[in-house]
Amino acid sequence: MRGIVLRTTKLGESDLIVTLLGKDGSQVRLVAKGARKPQSTSSARLDLYSVVQVSCARGRSLDVARETRLVAANSHVKADIARSWCADPTMELLYRATQEALPHPALYPSTVAFLAALDAADERALPAIAAADLLKAISYLGFRPSFDRCVSCGRAVDVRGADAVAFSVLDGGVVCSNCRAHTNAVAEDANTVTWAQALLLSRFADIAANPPDYTSAFAVLGMVDRLVRAHLGFRLKSLGILFSCGLFA
Ligand SMILES: [Zn+2]
Incomplete structure (x- = not known):
């Protein structure tokens, strides 16, 4: 095998x-x-x-x-603590969320590509690559967040030019102005939503070439943390280590 x-x-x-x-x-x-x-x-x-x-x-x-x-071998990921700390949230997620005899066919090629990207990328792209892979992995596991359509009514939500957008962690995405009152949505930074959408949809090579700054990448990682807790029911301990490590200041 x-x-x-x-x-x-x-x-x-x-x-x-x-x-x-x-x-x-x-x-x-x-x-x-x-x-x-x-x-x-x-x-x-x-x-x-x-x-x-x-x-x-x-x-x-x-x-x-x-x-x-x-x-x-992904030997760079093994040898470099910054790379391994960025790989660990995905390793923990897959360890906890996958099961024997329960296939998720897109997970394997995506994770192989993720580790290869993490092995080769500049340090400034590492948190963004980690955030992108976590978003892709939770999507392949069945919890795809919606960053451009209202999770309540399906209407397109345009975040361009906005400072904030209504976002419901429990419903898994953005909420339009009509639906906001009858959901538990709270205001989310529009920059974070825009980057989350871009990272979810982009290839790792493109992210490595044009990563967001650390603040934006970590804001997306924070959103992933909330989504995983709400939809998978556990907290990624290794994400907590990444938040507190201080390597990407
Ligand atoms: Zn709506």
């Missing part, structure tokens, strides 16, 4: 449980026997952020990894 390593957990003296996002977007858990022994070659390949090709043998409860081939 091919997959992206989302998490590794110690098992016994020298083994690891490796959780991957499989090619169909479902979650796969494997045992890597002896992966924590110093002479093991599989441990380096089954690192967090690696894209791997693994051949497996049937085990008692979980399958056991045999041969592992590295497809993409």
Whole structure:
């Protein structure tokens, strides 16, 4: 099977449980026997952020990894704390929101592209790439926010030239002036909504070439935090680390 390593957990003296996002977007858990022994070659390949090709043998409860081939190491993401902190909210989201035998086909190619972009981009683009990928991932998981149509009536909402726009986290998007009174919408910075829409719809290469400033990127990350809490029911701890790390001031 091919997959992206989302998490590794110690098992016994020298083994690891490796959780991957499989090619169909479902979650796969494997045992890597002896992966924590110093002479093991599989441990380096089954690192967090690696894209791997693994051949497996049937085990008692979980399958056991045999041969592992590295497809993409994403070694910059592993070595550079700024990059890994920007990758971690996505890793945590996918670990918590995907399930075994529940495919989300768009998640895998999008996450491979995200890690490659994070590996190669200038530091100034990292938070924007992280925000873009989180918006894409929650959309592929079934919670696509609406930044240009009223979530209540479907009418087009034009945020150009506005300072603020009505936004409902619970309904997942912008609200038009007619519907505002009967929703729980609050005022959201129009710049944040405009950037959220652009990041959701843009390719990573275009974001890396023309990222928003840190303030705008972090405002979108804050919106993602509220959307994930409302629609998936949990808080991304690694997003909290990104907010408090002070690396992108
Ligand atoms: Zn409306």
